[in-house]
Amino acid sequence: MKFKSIAFALAAIAAVAAKAPASAADLELLEAGKLQVATEGTFPPFSMRAPDGSLDGLEIRVMTEVAKRLNLTYTPVLIKWDSLLVGLQADQYDVISASxxxxxxxxxxxxxxxxxxxxxxxxxxxxxxPIKSAADLKGKTVGALVSSTFAKIAEDKGATVKGYKAESDAMQDLVNGNIDATITDSIAGAYAIKNAHMPLAMTDDFVSRIQKGFAIKKGKPELVKAINKALADIVADGTYAKLTVDLIGFDPAPKEPIQSVE
Incomplete structure (x- = not known):
């Protein structure tokens, strides 16, 4: 009986340890028990406000689940796009989830x-x-997020680029006729047009094919490894699909994810 009691006690301790938040040192976190995540909060359907005022969106849902799998408290940090990488290097948060x-x-x-x-x-x-494809952008004024790959693409197509700090501002400027077009993420564009009932359309062609990633400051291999495992588990057990399909109508998980490069 004595040995059984000891075995039960050890099992209980192990169970508690498994559920305990990872230490800051274990995952190279800024603060133990918290996963501090930078997001814009203004880029539907990636990050946005739900009717009750809480944060919602693809990246919010997925990253919240990642934090849960790591036994950490998801702690969002709202920040503008053009300050995201600067803030990461300055240790203002652990990871960037923004699109x-x-x-x-x-x-x-x-x-x-x-x-x-x-x-x-x-x-x-x-x-x-009259713009029907990327070939028609030459000489036009095209809106895009500042410092984004879309701004570079517009320039390469011969357009004059007008920079924005928020995608929603570019879309509204387009509705108002202040620019000729904007280049945005296909998922975000379709969501905005549908849900905001904007008198806009998307051309048939894609100007790029990309994968999106959660950015982490270099030199944090344990945090990268932990997030990668959590992501793989979320996709494998069907949780990822449950979190994303109701927002955009399909599962956007990459069939062959780009792997981390330290």
Whole structure:
């Protein structure tokens, strides 16, 4: 009986330890028990406000579940797009969940967790616009997020780029006729047009195909490893699909996620 009691006690201790929050040192966190995550909070359907005022969206749902799998408290940090990477390097948060494309240039500055969503750039225009494809952008004024891959694409197509700090501002400027088009993420564009009932349309062609990643400051291999495992588990057990399909109508998980590069 004595040995059974000891065995039960050890099992109970192990169970508590398994559920205990990871220490800051274990996962290279800024604060023990918390996963501090940078998000814009203004880019539907990736990040937005629910009717009750709480944060919602694809990245919010997925990252909240990641934190849960790591036994950490999801702690959002709202920040503008053009300050995201600066804040990460300054240790203002542990990870960026904001809708960031994985590019070779960005991989030199940060480590991305394995790709968590696949999408691409699409051109958004007014419903009666003569712009039908990327070939029609030359000489036009095109809106895009400042410092984004979409701004570079518009420039390469011969357009004059007008920079914005929020995608929603570019979409509204387009509705008002202040720009000829905007380039945005295909998922975000479709969601905005449908749910905001905007008199806009997307051209048929994609200007890019990309995967989005959660950005982490270089030198944190344990945090990267932990997030990658949580993401893989979420996809494998069907949780990812449950979190995303009701927002956009399909499962955007990459079939072949881009792998982390330290």
């Amino acid at each position: 960031m494309d994985i590019t070779a240039e960005r991989q030199k500055k940060v480590t991305f967790a394995n790709g968590w969503l696949e999408s691409g750039g699409r051109i958004v225009v007014q419903a009666d616009s």
